[in-house]
Amino acid sequence: MANKRITSQDVANLAGVSRTTVSLVLNEVKGIHISPETRQKVQDAAEQLGYIPNATAQALATRRTRAIGLVMTRSPHHIASDAFLPQIIGGLLDVIREHKLRLLIESVDENHRDRAYLDLVHAKHIDGMILLTPRMDDAALSKLEESDVPTVLMGKLNGTRLFSVDVNNRLAAKIAVDYLLDLGHTRIACISNAPDSYSASPERVLGYMDALEGAGIAVDEALIFYADFDPQSGFERTEALLQSGKTFTAIFVASDNVAMGVKAALRAAGRRVPEDISIVGFDDIPWAQYSDPPLTTVRLPAQELARTACMVLLDILQGVVPEQKMKILGTELVVRQSCRKL
Amino acid sequence: MANKRITSQDVANLAGVSRTTVSLVLNEVKGIHISPETRQKVQDAAEQLGYIPNATAQALATRRTRAIGLVMTRSPHHIASDAFLPQIIGGLLDVIREHKLRLLIESVDENHRDRAYLDLVHAKHIDGMILLTPRMDDAALSKLEESDVPTVLMGKLNGTRLFSVDVNNRLAAKIAVDYLLDLGHTRIACISNAPDSYSASPERVLGYMDALEGAGIAVDEALIFYADFDPQSGFERTEALLQSGKTFTAIFVASDNVAMGVKAALRAAGRRVPEDISIVGFDDIPWAQYSDPPLTTVRLPAQELARTACMVLLDILQGVVPEQKMKILGTELVVRQSCRKL
DNA sequence: GGAACTTACTAACACGTTTTAGTAACACGC
DNA sequence: GCGTGTTACTAAAACGTGTTAGTAAGTTCC
Numbered sequence: 001m002a003n004k005r006i007t008s009q010d011v012a013n014l015a016g017v018s019r020t021t022v023s024l025v026l027n028e029v030k031g032i033h034i035s036p037e038t039r040q041k042v043q044d045a046a047e048q049l050g051y052i053p054n055a056t057a058q059a060l061a062t063r064r065t066r067a068i069g070l071v072m073t074r075s076p077h078h079i080a081s082d083a084f085l086p087q088i089i090g091g092l093l094d095v096i097r098e099h100k101l102r103l104l105i106e107s108v109d110e111n112h113r114d115r116a117y118l119d120l121v122h123a124k125h126i127d128g129m130i131l132l133t134p135r136m137d138d139a140a141l142s143k144l145e146e147s148d149v150p151t152v153l154m155g156k157l158n159g160t161r162l163f164s165v166d167v168n169n170r171l172a173a174k175i176a177v178d179y180l181l182d183l184g185h186t187r188i189a190c191i192s193n194a195p196d197s198y199s200a201s202p203e204r205v206l207g208y209m210d211a212l213e214g215a216g217i218a219v220d221e222a223l224i225f226y227a228d229f230d231p232q233s234g235f236e237r238t239e240a241l242l243q244s245g246k247t248f249t250a251i252f253v254a255s256d257n258v259a260m261g262v263k264a265a266l267r268a269a270g271r272r273v274p275e276d277i278s279i280v281g282f283d284d285i286p287w288a289q290y291s292d293p294p295l296t297t298v299r300l301p302a303q304e305l306a307r308t309a310c311m312v313l314l315d316i317l318q319g320v321v322p323e324q325k326m327k328i329l330g331t332e333l334v335v336r337q338s339c340r341k342l
Numbered sequence: 343m344a345n346k347r348i349t350s351q352d353v354a355n356l357a358g359v360s361r362t363t364v365s366l367v368l369n370e371v372k373g374i375h376i377s378p379e380t381r382q383k384v385q386d387a388a389e390q391l392g393y394i395p396n397a398t399a400q401a402l403a404t405r406r407t408r409a410i411g412l413v414m415t416r417s418p419h420h421i422a423s424d425a426f427l428p429q430i431i432g433g434l435l436d437v438i439r440e441h442k443l444r445l446l447i448e449s450v451d452e453n454h455r456d457r458a459y460l461d462l463v464h465a466k467h468i469d470g471m472i473l474l475t476p477r478m479d480d481a482a483l484s485k486l487e488e489s490d491v492p493t494v495l496m497g498k499l500n501g502t503r504l505f506s507v508d509v510n511n512r513l514a515a516k517i518a519v520d521y522l523l524d525l526g527h528t529r530i531a532c533i534s535n536a537p538d539s540y541s542a543s544p545e546r547v548l549g550y551m552d553a554l555e556g557a558g559i560a561v562d563e564a565l566i567f568y569a570d571f572d573p574q575s576g577f578e579r580t581e582a583l584l585q586s587g588k589t590f591t592a593i594f595v596a597s598d599n600v601a602m603g604v605k606a607a608l609r610a611a612g613r614r615v616p617e618d619i620s621i622v623g624f625d626d627i628p629w630a631q632y633s634d635p636p637l638t639t640v641r642l643p644a645q646e647l648a649r650t651a652c653m654v655l656l657d658i659l660q661g662v663v664p665e666q667k668m669k670i671l672g673t674e675l676v677v678r679q680s681c682r683k684l
Numbered sequence: 685g686g687a688a689c690t691t692a693c694t695a696a697c698a699c700g701t702t703t704t705a706g707t708a709a710c711a712c713g714c
Numbered sequence: 715g716c717g718t719g720t721t722a723c724t725a726a727a728a729c730g731t732g733t734t735a736g737t738a739a740g741t742t743c744c
Contacts, residue, residue, distance in 0.1 A: 005464075007730060018694045023732060033691050055465040056401045057730035060699050065398060067446075080432035080645060081628040083425070090422035093449050102467060104409075105445045107435050122347075123397040124700095125444060231632045260632035267634055286423040290573045290602035292609055292634045303422060349700060360724045365702060375721050399700035402729050466730095 006049045015045035022046070026053070059124070067102040068313060069126040071117065073135060074229070079107060081230045083257050083285035084302050088132070088154070091306025099314060116140070121149045128317050130154060130309050131162075135197045150316045152309045156199050156326070163316065165309040165327045169200045172298045172331040173207025174214075176280045177252050179296075179333055181215045184342030185250040185278060188212070189223040191237050191262060193255030193282065196226055204254040204282065222246055227258040234261030242269050249342060250278040256285040256297055263291070278339035294336035301329050348391045357387035364388070368395070401466070409444040410655060411468040413459065415477060416571070421449060423572045425599050425627035426644050430474070430496070433648030441656060458482070463491045470659050472496060472651050473504075477539045492658045494651045498541045498668070505658065507651040507669045511542050514640045514673040515549025516556075518622045519594050521638075521675055523557045526684030527592040527620060530554070531565040533579050533604060535597030535624065538568055546596040546624065564588055569600040576603030584611050591684060592620040598627040598639055605633070620681035636678035643671050 008026075012019045017038060024032055025042040045051075059065045070092060072079060079085065089103070096103050104126055108116040117140050120126055128150030134141060134157050144151060145161045153164035180188050190208045194201040209219050223246055227233040234253065238261065241248075253259040259281040263273055271277050273293060281288060281297035288295040308329065312322050350368075354361045359380060366374055367384040387393075401407045412434060414421060421427065431445070438445050446468055450458040459482050462468055470492030476483060476499050486493060487503045495506035522530050532550045536543040551561050565588055567579040576595065580603065583590075595601040601623040605615055613619050615635060623630060623639035630637040650671065654664050 005730090009730080019731085020694055020696095020733080021692090024693090027732080029733095033693085035692065038692080052461055052464045054402075054730050055467050056398055056407060057699090058732075059398045060396075060402050060701085061730080061732040063699075076432045076436050079435070080429045082428045083629075085428040085431065086424045087422045089427065089447060090418045093421070093447065094418055097449070097451075103447045105431060105435065105447055107439070109439075119394055122394045125397050231628065235632075260629055263634065264632045264636070286573065287425075287602055287629055290577075290606045292605065294606070347700090351700080361701085362703080362724055362726095363722090366723090369702080371703095375723085377722065380722080396700050399729090400702075402731085403700080403702040405729070 005054070006051050008051070008053065010049055011042065011045045011051050014049060015041040017042060063124075065124055065127050066100070067104050067126045068096070068310070068317075069104040069106050069120055069129040070132065071120070071129050072105075072107045072132045073109075074107065074133065075109070076107065078229050081257065083287065084283065087286075087302035088306040091303035092130070092310050094303075095307050095310040095314070101314075117144050118147060118149065121147075128152075128313050130306075130313060133194075133198055133200070135199075150313060152313045152316070154305055154309050156203065158199065161325075163312055163322060163325055165305055165312060165329070166200075167300055167305070167329050167331045169203035170207040170210065172300075172333075173204040173252070173254065173282070174210045175207075175331075175333055176282065176298050177208050177211035178214070179335070180250045180252065180278060180280055180339065181211060181217075183250075183278065183339055186215075186217055187223075187246075187248040187250070189225070189241055189246070189248045189251045191225045191227050191234060191241070191251060191253045191258060193227060193253075193258055194229055201226060201254065208252050208254075220246070223248060227253075227255065227261075229255070229257065231257060231261030231264070234258035235265045236261075238262045238265035239269075242266075242271075248277070250280070250339065252280050252282075254282045256281040256283040256288045256295060259295060259297075260287075260291070274338050274340040280339060284334055288334075289336060291338075293338050296336045296338045297334055299332045299334050301331070304329055347396070348393050350393070350395065352391055353384065353387045353393050356391060357383040359384060405466075407466055407469050408442065409446050409468045410438070410652070410659075411446040411448050411462055411471040412474065413462070413471050414447075414449045414474045415451075416449070416475065417451070418449065420571050423599065425629065426625065429628075429644035430648040433645035434472070434652050436645075437649050437652040437656070443656075459486050460489060460491065463489075470494075470655050472648075472655060475536075475540055475542070477541075492655060494655045494658070496647055496651050498545065500541065503667075505654055505664060505667055507647055507654060507671070508542075509642055509647070509671050509673045511545035512549040512552065514642075514675075515546040515594070515596065515624070516552045517549075517673075517675055518624065518640050519550050519553035520556070521677070522592045522594065522620060522622055522681065523553060523559075525592075525620065525681055528557075528559055529565075529588075529590040529592070531567070531583055531588070531590045531593045533567045533569050533576060533583070533593060533595045533600060535569060535595075535600055536571055543568060543596065550594055550596075562588070565590060569595075569597065569603075571597070571599065573599060573603030573606070576600035577607045578603075580604045580607035581611075584608075584613075590619070592622070592681065594622050594624075596624045598623040598625040598630045598637060601637060601639075602629075602633070616680050616682040622681060626676055630676075631678065635680050638678045638680045639676055641674045641676050643673070646671055 008019050008022045012022045131153050156166045192201045192205050196202045225237040227237050253262050281295045284297045284299035288297050350361050350364045354364045473495050498508045534543045534547050538544045569575040569579050595604050623637045626639045626641035630639050
C-alpha cells in the first residue's frame with residue numbers, strides 16, 4: 001500500500017496555484033494578500049489529500065527544528081531510579097504540546113560530555129536545551145556559556161551566565177531542620193541527596209547548618225553524610241551513621257528517594273520511625289505520602305519547575321530575554337507523621 | 343561570536359576536493375575507491391574545522407531521521423507518577439546511544455489520538471515508534487496496523503499484527519497468587535493495576551482466577567477491583583474493599599505503585615501488613631524493596647523490556663524481520679516480607 | 685493620464701546533505 | 715591500437731520546504 005508521500009507540490013497542483021501560495025496559506029503568513037477563494041481552494045486541497053508537511057524539510061528551510069532537548073548527565077542506573085523524571089517530563093510535555101514542539105531526551109555520559117552539549121545543538125537536532133542537575137565541576141558547561149546556545153538550567157550553578165530555574169534549597173533545608181529543632185531535637189544528623197559537586201547538595205547542607213547555628217547548636221561534621229541519589233546509597237550512609245556510634249534523635253535527609261533507603265536501614269537496625277528517630281525528607285516524591293509512616297518532607301514543585309524552565313527557554317528562543325537570570329520557585333514543608341516531639 | 347556554520351562545502355574547499363568526496367569519506371561508504379591520501383586530507387580538514395554534519399539535512403537527503411519515538415497515551419497526571427517511566431527511558435537510552443540514534447518522547451492525548459500516531463511518522467519526525475501501554479479499545483491502533491509504520495508495542499494486544507514485547511502477565515499473576523495459596527490463604531482479594539481496557543490488567547486478573555481455580559476455590563467477583571495506575575486509586579479501592587464487609591486475609595495487587603496506596607489505606611484502617619493482611623505486588627519498582635515491610639512482588643524486567651523493544655524496532659528499521667511477532671520476557675517472584683503464613 | 689501604490693500571485697533560490705550518473709586517466713589483454 | 719575494466723574522483727539532481735525578489739493587473743491620486 002506504499003502510498004507516495006504527499007508534498008506541497010501535490011497540493012499546489014490540485015488547487016491550481018503555485019507551491020509558494022500553498023506555503024503562504026497554510027502557514028498563515030501575515031502581511032501578505034491572498035484572496036479568500038484561493039485560500040479556500042488551498043485548504044480544501046490540503047484537506048482532501050491529507051497533506052502533512054515534512055518536518056525535516058521545514059527544519060532545514062527555517063533553520064529551526066522545533067524540538068528542545070532534555071539533557072541529563074546522570075548514568076543510566078541513576079536515571080532508572082529517579083522519581084522526579086516522570087514529573088519533569090510530564091511538566092515539559094505540558095508546555096511543549098501547547099506550542100507544537102517536540103521533546104528530545106538525551107543522556108550525556110561522564111566521559112565525553114565536553115563536546116556533547118554543543119554537538120547536540122550544532123548538529124541542529126534541537127533548538128535549545130534544558131539541563132538537568134548540572135554539576136559544578138563540569139568543564140563542558142563553560143564552553144556552553146561561551147557559545148550562544150539557548151540553555152536553561154534546572155538547578156543552581158554559582159556564577160553562571162546561563163538562565164536557570166530552581167528553588168531556594170538552602171532556605172528550604174533550613175525550614176525543614178527548624179521544624180525538627182522546634183520539636184525539641186538537638187542531635188540531628190544530615191544525609192544529603194548527592195555528592196557535593198551537584199549544587200543542590202551543598203546548598204541543602206548549608207541550610208541544615210544555618211538552622212543549627214540559628215539555634216546555637218554546634219555543627220558536628222561527623223553527623224553529615226553525602227548520599228548518591230538512590231535508596232541504596234541512603235541505606236549505606238545510614239549504616240555508616242549508626243556504626244559511627246554518634247547519638248542522634250533525628251535525620252534530615254535531603255532527598256525522599258534516599259530517605260527510602262534510610263528508613264529501611266533504620267528498620268533493619270531495629271530503630272523505629274518516628275518513635276526512636278524522626279525523619280524529614282526533601283522533594284515530596286509521589287510515594288512520600290504513602291510510605292509508612294507518611295513522610296514529612298519539603299515539597300519541591302517538580303512539575304512547575306519543569307514547566308517554568310520550558311517557558312523560559314521558549315522565551316529565549318523567541319528572542320525575548322527573561323527579566324531575571326534566575327527564577328526561584330517556592331517550596332513548602334509538608335508535615336506528615338515521620339517526626340515526633342521530644 | 344556568531345561563528346558561521348561549517349558545512350561540508352567548507353571541508354571540501356579546505357581539502358581541495360568536491361563535496362561528494364567529503365561525504366563519501368566521512369560516511370565511509372564502501373564499494374567506492376578513494377585514495378588513502380585524499381581520505382586523510384578530508385579527515386584532517388574536517389577535524390581542523392570542527393565539522394559537524396547537519397542532522398536535518400542528512401535526514402532530508404536520506405529520508406531517515408535516526409530518531410525513534412516513545413509514545414504514551416496516558417494523561418500528564420499519570421505520567422508524573424509512573425514509577426516505570428525512568429526505567430524504560432533508561433533502557434531505551436542504553437540501546438539508542440549505542441546506535442547513535444535519538445529518542446523523542448510524545449504523549450498523545452485521548453481526544454485526537456486517531457490521527458496522532460500516524461502524523462508523527464508521516465511528518466518524518468521519527469522513523470519508528472515504541473508504543474507504551476496500548477489500550478485495547480484504541481481505534482487509532484488499527485489504522486497504525488494498516489499502515490506500514492515500524493512499530494513495537496510494549497504490552498500485549500490481542501489479535502494485533504504489530505510486533506510486541508511483553509511478559510506473561512497471566513502466568514506471573516498466577517504464580518504470585520499461588521504463593522499466597524501456598525501460605526494457606528484462601529480468601530484473597532485482587533486489585534488490578536488499571537482499567538480493564540489496558541490489556542495487562544485483565545490478564546493479571548485472569549492469572550489470579552487461574553490460581554484460585556487451580557486450588558479449587560470459587561472466584562468471588564466482589565473481591566476484584568480495578569485501580570487506575572496511581573497510589574491514590576489503590577487507596578480508594580482498598581477503602582471500598584474494606585467497606586464491602588467481605589473477609590479476606592490477603593490481597594494480590596497487580597501494581598506496586600497501586601500497592602503503595604493499598605498499604606496506606608490498610609494502615610489507616612488499623613490493619614497491619616503482614617500480620618493482618620498479606621500483600622503481593624507486581625512490577626518490583628525501585629521502592630518496593632525499601633517499603634515497610636519490604637514488598638513481596640513479581641519482578642517485571644522493565645529495563646530489559648525497553649531494551650528489547652528498542653532492539654526489535656531497530657531490526658525492523660534495518661529491514662530485518664524478527665522471527666517472532668511477540669517476544670516474552672521472564673518474570674520472577676521476589677519474596678520479601680509482606681506476606682505471612684496462615 | 686501617468687506616477688505611485690496595492691493586490692494577488694509566482695519563479696527561482698536557499699537550506700546542507702546523499703546519491704546517481706558520469707568522466708577522465710590509466711592498466712590490461714590480445 | 716582497441717575494447718574492457720578499474721581507479722579516483724566530480725557535476726548535478728534530489729530530498730521538501732521557506733522565502734525573496736519580482737511581475738502583472740488593477741486602483742488611487744492629483
